[in-house]
Amino acid sequence: MPNIEFRLNKLVGKRRINFHVIFSNEVDVYDIEREFLESIKFVYEAEPQAGDEKRSLTKENLERLGRKLKKEHKNFKNEPDIVIGLKNAVVDDEDIMQILSNKKSIFKGKYLIFVPADEDLSKISWNGQDHQTRKLLIQKCDGLIASNQNTIEWALGYKHPGKTRKEKIRNFKKEFKSLKPCIFGSDAHSLEKLFEPDNKKYTWIKADPTFEGLKQVIYEPEERVKIQEKNPQEFYHKPFFSSITIKESEIFEEGSVKFLDTSIKLNPNLVAIIGGRGTGKSLLLDAVAKTFEKEPKNERAQSISIRNDDFVVSYEKTDGTKIEYKIQEQNVLDYLHVYQGKVKDIVDPKLPEHLDSEIKGLLNFSDVPQRPFSEEEINRLINEIFEIKGFLEKKDSNGNLINSLSFIEQEIGKKKKLINNITTKENTELIEKYSANLKLIDKVEKMKENLELLSKELVSFQEEKNKIIEELNKELSSDNKLPLLDFKFYIEKILSINNNNNEYLEEIRNENKNIKDEFRKKGIIGDISTLLEQVKKYQEEIIDLENRKDEVIKKEKDLMQKFSIISNFVEKLVESYNDYVINVERSWNYLKKGKEDWTEEQKTLVEKLLSDIKVKPRISFDNKIFYEKLKKCLNLRMFQSTKEQNQEDRIKEVFNIHSEEDFINLLKNKKMININSEKFSLSEILDKNLFVKDGTKDFLKLLLIETSSYWNVISEVYYKSKSLSQLSVGMKGTMYICLKLATDPFIKPFIFDQPEDDLDNDFIMNNLVPIFRKIKKYRQVIIVTHNANLVVNADAEQIIVAENNNECISYKAGSLENPDIRNEICKILEGGEYAFKQRERKYSFPIQKEEVD
Template sequence: MNRYNNFSRGSEWRKWDLHVHTPYSCLNNQFGEDFDNYVKQLFKNAIEKEIAVIGITDYFSIEGYKRIKEEYLDKDDKLSTLFTDEEIAKIKKILILSNIEFRLNKLVGKNRINFHVIFSNKVSIKDIEENFLRELKFVYEGTPQQEDERRALTISNLEELGKRLKEEHEKFKDKSDIEVGMMNAVVDDSDITKILSNKKSIFEGKYLLFVPSDEDLSKISWDSQDHNVRKIIIQKSDGLLASNPNTIKWALGEFYKDPKEYEKEFKSFKPCVWGSDAHSFDRLFEPDERRYTWIKADPTFEGLKQIKYEPKERVFIGEKPELLKRVRENKTKFIKSLAITQVSGYDEKQGIWFKDIEIPFNSGLVAIIGNKGSGKSAIVDILGLCGNSHQYKDFSFLKKDRFLAKGLAQNFEATLEWEDKTKIIKNLSDKPDTTAPERVRYLPQNFFEKLTNEIEEREFPNTLENIVFSYLPDEQKLGKSSFQELIDYKKQSIQNDINQIINEIDVLNKQIIELEKKQHPTYLQELENKLSLKKEELKEHEKNKPKEVKNPKDDEKLSKEQRELFEKLEALNKELDNIETEIKEKQKELEVLTLKQEELSQLLKNIKLEKQRIEKFKQDNKATFEKFGLDIDSIITFNINTKTIEKKIKEFKKQIEDIQAVLLINENIEKVEEEKRKDLTENSLMVKKEKIKSEIEKIKKELTEPEKKYQKYLETLKKWKQKRNEILGDETKPDTIKWLEKQINFVNSELNNRLKQLRDERINKTLEIYKKKEELVKIYKKFKEAIDKEILSHTEVLEDYEIIIEAALNIRNEFVDKFLSFINQKLRGSFYGKEEGEILLRELVDNVDINSEEDFRSFLEKIIYILEVDHREAFKEKTDEEKRRYIFEQVKELEDFYHYLFSLEYVEPTYELKLGSKSISQLSPGEKGALLIVFYLMLDKDNIPLIVDQPEENLDNESIYRILTKFIKLAKQRRQIILVTHNPNLAIVGDAEQIIFVNIDKKNGNKFSFKSGSIENPVINKHASDILEGTLKAFDLRRLKYFKGK
């Protein structure tokens, strides 16, 4: 049976234990001699603990592995005497590998070096015994001035060695011959590697070498005489048997200034794996400190080999990998599968297309490959449809001139299943519901083409603003809920030369725009949909409430020592809760103080600006005063005393610094001058918190199993309650249940009256500007420091690829041109049509008496009325509802439009994405595309699935390899990514967890088919090498993924 057929979801995290001994490990056999019982316990424990691969380990031999294979796994009748049919089915899915543990003829310090050879299951037992073990020699006996007598490494020779040594040494006599022989036999690692490397036809690519390391290799001294012995052993090994966190980092070169120096010294980075090293039943698959080995690969030997090439990404040692935790906690954010089939009654006259298709999806990076026209875009379009992507107009397969033509699509139905087992069913002729939230972020191929061509339009700068806002710390958001709200506040604080009336109008404009948008029926629908989704999320969360665990403290049988220990733990937990509460209070206090300090700082700036304005006025008009014999200083007196404000700001600053000091973590304290560290450490709440957590963890290790379970229950319950409160939220937290309910009530009962009130107030403010006839200028202040730091943090990955987000101002002058530049004259409304719209506006302008305040008021009111009620000739006889238009649908930049219209001056704030010194307009299409993709991968903080259709279009391979693959790897650590690609660098170097090869058989009714699996799956690998761009040589990086046709 081909094991690869079972792994269609690609590389997944599974538990491996590559170091499990058998009763044949006679140097330390605590299993007993009943081999049936050993096999029974081995596999029952493996099933219970969900072990995917077992390394059957013995000293100098494969006796245990051989017996398990030949007498049990190869004989179903034997298995049936020990296991149920269900257990046998599970056992058949477990891969067992031979792990031979050797003792070498080399010492490091006072200890002999052990050396492990793990063979592929495709290497026969006969070949291991006859072409490897029997060709290894150990020193049997020495004779003066003669060459040592060396014998073949066989069981009989080891027994003979033991027998002779027992006769010569009294203390060995109570041990068996084989035990004494194995105790004293040693082999040479050079012999091991020589035999294996010379017999290429048998062993090449079918074994891995591991050396155990029980110590912290980052701290040991390399200055002793055994430096080179240790180094050579590590150099020739494929990996280490180690679980020490520092050793793992050391083996990846992370303790070197340049990891390449480690690679040069030790020949390769070394993956670390760990195992139970079980010699007894109670230790089976239970390594010390629960340091389980998880490997992200198919449970095959080829899967194991992948850890050589991705030693950091493919191996995790610990309780559970982060991805599995993330999926478990966010099941609504991960796609499990997509099923596509024909609707009942379809006669296939228009082709077979999709029939009983069910595609599983990995939770990491999924690459969909295939020849042109093979259905790649079809799959991601269908995912976009089911995931409610709002980019459906950019679909390339599900569009009118393709699959939607002639009613073809209505004959097919898709079912998208999420990891929480909820399903979304869509007919392929359906359209996404744009009033409902997107469940996936889909970037179709056409989306990038459109965005690179129209990037200077408003849509992308808005996206930039939202992402900039998402990176700001809460205390810097100053209590604002959106980027625009925050930037408005900041602009007011630094623009004292702008008339207060215009600032008030801008605030009114923003409020009015928000209300006008809320008038649209889709807004209420969006709120109701979001509320429904949130309530469903709450409902699901309630189901997952941790099952109550009884407090062991209530057990009267609890010993005094355990009770005291448990009470101490409870006290520590209470102390931890108190500190965490104090930390939250300090963080809230910090936010309030920061806002107060900012308000006073703005006030101080405004006072100083006012002083500068008056001094400038005096300077500009001094000659005129003197002309009439007037003393300007006696006429204009101006006294400012800001000492009390400056004192208050200093007080706030000191309070902020004091709070920040108690919120410092150890890592930051270490960067402070040494003389300050002690006080900072003693006063830091964060340090106290970690100290208490450390004490709690120490006590936990001494707890009984029920006590551990109870503590685990308390921790889980605490997290559950926190998440429940996050879902419920309050009326001030956007997109929470209580906030959504408040918004819906506002739309239904208060919106229209409030809008009329604000509009009247705006007209009155505008007429004040009209009276003064002042020309105003609005300055847009850049606000992007937080995201600059984020980009800077990726400098090492970006290398010389310099991404910059820059703010720019866009100003227009002519009234008619300015006005109409805001209007989308291709959309329904009074100003529809370029010529017609200009005629209507000029008619309004020509008929207004600019010297009449009332006439001007009427002019402004009429513009709003004409925008909301369609005045075209064809709509004169229509009903009010048919004439009704929404201003925000007609106007591209409504806030700027209102700013211009009602303040008599226009300034549009925008952010611009740049590559080095080049603006977007100066970039080639390929550079634009690469910049946009990196932007989405690096800076988009959303964690819903990201689906990208052929991001490499119009990009050169060097750009993809150097930049995109790095950011794909970063992005897949926090979200599921599905991409269509035909480029090897994205799929292979990006280390896709799953590759889906798709095909449409045009000669057989356009029948769609697919094959799915991991990179290490030879069937998928072959398709990848055939389909992906370039030659095999182009992506055979470090003998990385491909099998070279073997």
């Protein structure tokens, strides 16, 4: 591109100012020479009391000036005429600007003015007499030629007076009319110096290598140009989708629509996909989603049936390696995909659990707090409870609860009466002794059995383990050999105890034999053997009953222990819920502070995203859901409606659960249930006639397993101090996207299909556009949109235009500065031309305050 450097007739300090005019390569050289240069006048000669003689800025006139000066000043004689003329001719910047602005048909929009700044403009004194000269030159230029970092920041308004960055920029533009991008070159005066600036201060411009590309630095003076040694693209290595390759193929099974051959290299920053209705702009992202099994819930996306090799997505990792993913394979890739309509689905007021679940997921929390026992453990506990209850509630053919303590005591009493009925005063003492001996015999026999069983188990254990020890000893050194097990002492001791038991049994049996003899000596008439056999039979039955009584007592104690476990379960669950609330709050606060390895810009970005959002976790008990589920367990005939109460109210009156506290007390086995004005605990009502068949078990499962459906920690979200119920759908969507980006802000690509469908327009322009401008440094952003502001003012690095010709879909890509792409934006996107004008005025002096804000 032609760059003409003019020496102006102005001095700033002791330095003469140069004026650079960079022309578009589209301007004809003839027009530059004839319509521009030859129209500029320079002072050739002056006379007293006469006007200056001016001549056109042509090569011939410059040579004439050189020859004239060489005659008048001998020190010039050794240099060519043209060099002396060029060194000494000066022009007026006003002439330059007037010529360019007057010949709009030739030059409008096809030139840029840059002025060198050889000093640190942030530190120079503006108090001298050249204040206005310097200011006017900077006001009329498009940018500066400078590499000093302080000057670069000064030209972007950062060092200007003001409390905030926005105010500093506003004040700078008010004084200097626009922000000034800085570029720098080699200023080569020899071939060796060409393309090698001092200190390797290369100028990197993010744009097409055209004049329109260079022009972008005027509209994006901070983001589009950097002066440094290394490529700014290497500043932050991020993974990104690097290309999409499509072979001509039918998209759906019915074959009415197809993709044409397309290969798109994707920019790693902000990519905007645009197109008219039905052109396939969202379809492209649907196919990407299907490639990674992130299919949207719309019918179109789910019906995509492209063959495996006909749609390939390439992904470049941070180390530069690339991976190809084919659409029909089972691919796994961690990236953020917000499909069309997903935001509205998440923030649907009818399904608040969606947003709650999403928030917990964003903060890396499960939907429900961790339970102290697994579902398997709870099911086992419930089964054990009902196994015990089955034992305690067992009935005989007459409907007697044969394992109730009252029934057993009654039966023991009956057996004792039968013994009393067959005895007299004379033989009562002998009978009682005989019965006591029978009890002892039973007790000792059981002891013998247990000791013999223990002895056998010891022998078996000894043999088994000694074989293992012998094998190990083969590998061990003599110093480390293990001694063999020897339970001889225990076995012999058991044998000795059982010998004593045998002797004791012999004594007791002899004593009972003597009792029989005693009966005969007393002359008792009757069948003594039958009498004693009857006594023995009743006594054995009494022993059995007493053993069963012990078992019942143990079972009842065990049952209460099970309910103690339930009480312990709920205490631990409450503790888990409270810990969950604390951890969510802690994670939220941690998120707002940012991570240690984030830059200040990253932390500021996340802080801004979350500035209007508050997340307050709280424990919630939903009575409505609890009673809806409870009704399924109940025998509803027991809760018939009356004139005074409907069925639901009667159920609530009986179960008396109105809050989280009531629920906890029920599980702690406190008397909560009202039946006929009497209160019962959880353990007491399970055998009441309140439930359908198997309803009691379902009731316990409801209390212990299904708790999360009605008792949970929910995340209450406030946006701009308003609760969700007070927000519009657009504000909810805005809040959700801020959360989504803040909790997962960097590295992973972010795909967003038509954000304007879900978000407030005010948020898009004032918040989402600045957010996209920042996060694209740290992650690839791909959007489908029909909002020109998201494309133009967010300065999308790449535009992909979707086209549909007779159901044949294709895509073409280019930059904002590409004239064809710009035309497509203005044609397709509503307000496209206005968005460009807005952007082009953004860094100029604002006509209205709102344009800056």
